């Protein structure tokens with residue numbers, strides 16, 4: 001599974017605070033995640049994390065480019 005920095009992971013199990021969305025702060029053997037509900041940070045092994053992912057939300061790359069170069 002392709003997980004990148006800045007991705008927002010929707011998990012099958014929610015955090016005790018009630019949020020099930022986590023932001024990816026670090027990838028590697030372990031993932032460092034931050035709960036979007038309470039801001040709690042946690043490290044979990046990659047394999048365990050991937051099993052628990054329901055959906056990956058990634059901001060579209062290049063979507064923010066302003067359309068100001070059309071009349072060149």
Ligand SMILES: [Zn+2]
Nearest residue numbers: 015017035038
């Ligand atoms: Zn939380």
